[in-house]
Amino acid sequence: MELKDLFLTPLYLGLFYGLAFAFRKRFTNALTKKYFIPALSLKFLGAIGLGLIYQFYYGGGDTFNYFNHVKVVHAAFMDSPVIGFKLLLSHGEFDPETSRYASMMEWYRAPTEFFVIKVAAFFSLFCFNTYTVIGLGFAILSFSGMWAMYLTFLRIFPLAHKKLAIAVFFLPSVFFWGSGLMKDSLCMGALGWVFYGFYHGIIIRRNVPSAVVMGLLGAYIIASVKIYILLSFLPPALLWVFNEYNQKIKSSALRLILKPVFIGLGIIVGAFGATTLTAGDERYDVEKIGERSKINNYYLTQQVASGSAYNIGEFDGSASSIVKVAPQAIVVSLFRPFLFEARNPVMLLSALEATLFIYLTISLFYKTGIIKSLRLIAGEPILSFCFIFSIIFAIGVGVNSGNFGTLVRYKIPLMPFYLGALYIMQFKARAPRRVVTRRSPQVNNARKLGRLAVTE
Template identity: 75%
Template sequence: MELKDLFLTPLYLGLFYGLAFALRKRFTNSITKKYFIPALSVKFLGAIALGLIYQFYYNGGDTYNYFTHVKLIYQAFVDSPAAGLKLIFAKAEYDPLTARYTGQMYWYNAPTEYFVARVGGFCALFCFGTYTIVSLFFALLSFSGMWAMYLTFLRIYPLAYKKLAIAVFFLPSVFFWGSGLMKDSLCMGALGWTFYGFYHLLIVRKNMLTALIMGGIGIYILMSVKVYILLSFMPPALLWVFNENNQRIKSAALRMLLKPLFIVLGLGAGYIGATNLTAGDDKYDVEKIGERTKINQEYLTTQATNGSAYNIGEFDGSPGSLVRVAPQAIIVSIYRPFLFEVRNPVMLLSALEATLFIYLTITLFYRTGLLKSFRLIAARPVLLFSFLFCIIFAIGVGTNSGNFGTLVRYKIPLMPFYLSALYIMQFMAQPQPRRAKPALRAQVNNARKLGRLATTE
């Protein structure tokens, strides 16, 4: 951070808040209005805090490596707008006009990392290349997707609007790691847009143009930055579509006939998507992902010098070993670190959230009963989708991380879905006052403009 951060940040915060208050009526109704500004505020807080932690606690790190590239793109634009634009839209090709800048970029040939730098470089054009304000732009992008995620959950189950706001916006790890100049901020926003687009386009079939645009942008960003999030999302989402449409078929015989067909189509689409999206990619090619997961786990474990490493068992990258370590990977991703495993402040934050997940999971299943809990999940397709997505994603990040320091960042996409699913189950398991439903439903249905984006009926 530099001196200009101190002078420009308050000015831009004022501009962003002014814009937020001006747009709030268009994106909210009487129920969601009170969460809009607080949710945006914690994103801004997370973006600023992330920069301060990396500067004064870690003494550098990924966010400053990204900003090094952002500064080079911004400087190129100052020297020559044509060179700056070429760097923003570059695809790792050699160009004499940009060579003196790309020669200083460590990640120029790394597509996923350079994508973040390109987005940051574009944002830098509007804020004089200032780190904190670029981070605030990333927080805004992330917030827009998280707000779309919240509206989608709210449309599915409006009675839990308070708890859903906590699950989506106010988990400390999510708004801290998912707000600054990092991959995670773009991915959280993109996941929210994808979730919104998928639900409105393929399930309720409303706001279809808005859903198509938002979902398309979200999928493109996930493919460009962390395609494994999309690969974890798609199979449960396709099953979700089948379950929703299966419930609408009145004939039991036809449902039984179509069920295996939809399952086969879903598995086929998932396989084709996985192989085509990742073919030739050294990081995510399905032919190499098991081997790379083993290498990453071993490297991160041996490099962990702060006592944050964990062991989920012997894993050699084969499908059989993946099945063996999957239960441990799920536990470590969702319910660990335990409080007695805490070694630093960042781990404490993650441990408190994991303890909340443990408490809510145990109390819910104990009070509701194991069989009734599974019946609730089976009865509500969104619950089945959410838990399956969390399980698949937890296995992936749990086997790939090797230590809690990286895991706390990797796992944030599953956290809003897991906690939201728990809260929805809570409300489904307890009797609801009948008189409150019509009034609440009327409030929820009071949508605003912009393609009825805030509709939650």
């Protein structure tokens, strides 16, 4: 960070807040208005805090490596806008005009990292290449997607609007790691757009053109940065579609017969989509993903452990060995680090969140009963989607991370979905107890909140 960050950041914060208050009425209603500015403020806090932590606690890191590359692209724009735009539109190729600048960037031929650099360089043109303001721009992008995610959850289950706000906006790891100049900020925002686009465009078919655009844009960003998020999203999303259409069949016998067919189709289409999306990709090709997982886990565990490594057991990169360590990977992603494993303030925050997940999971399944809980999950498409996505993603990041320092960042896409599903289950499990003989306040309240949840 530089001296200009101190002068320009307050000015841009004032501008961004002015725009937020101006647009709040368009994107909120009586139910959601009170969450808009606090949630945005936390994203801004996370973006600024991320830079401060990396500068004064870690002494550097990826966020500043991105910014150093942005400086090169910004310098190219200052020398020649034509060359600058060539760099923004490039895909790792060299030509006489851009080679001078490309040779100064280590990540020029790293597609995922350079995509982040392109987005940041675009923001730099409007803020005098100021690190903190670029971080605020990433926070706004992330917030826009997460607000779309929250509105989607709210349309599905408006009764839990307070708890869902906690799940989406107020988890420390999510607003801290998912706000600044990092891949995670783009992915969290894009995941929210995909979730919104999928639900509105396919499940309820409302505002289809805008939903499709948002969903495709989010999918493009995720595919450009972390395609494994799409690989985790696709199978449960297809199962959700089949469950929705299966429930519309009036005959219970026919539903029972067709459900395995729908599930089988979902698995086939999901597998086909996964292999198509990753075909030829050196890092994420399905045929190589086991080998890459083994290499990543070994490197992160043995080379950069720094006292925060974990061990989920030995695996050789094969599919069977990943299945073998899957239970440990799920536990480590959802419920660790434990409080006694925290070695620094960042790990302590993650441990507190993991403790909340443990408490809610155990208390919910204990009070509701395991069988009833499983029936509830199987009978509610949104719960099936959230838990299956969380489990698939937990296995992926648990196997690949190897230490809690990276795991705390890698796992944030699953956290709103897992916690949101727990809160929805909590309300669903309590609902029968609130039914009265004359009129159900629960049902009346749900209808009222459902009307308020609509912003279109």
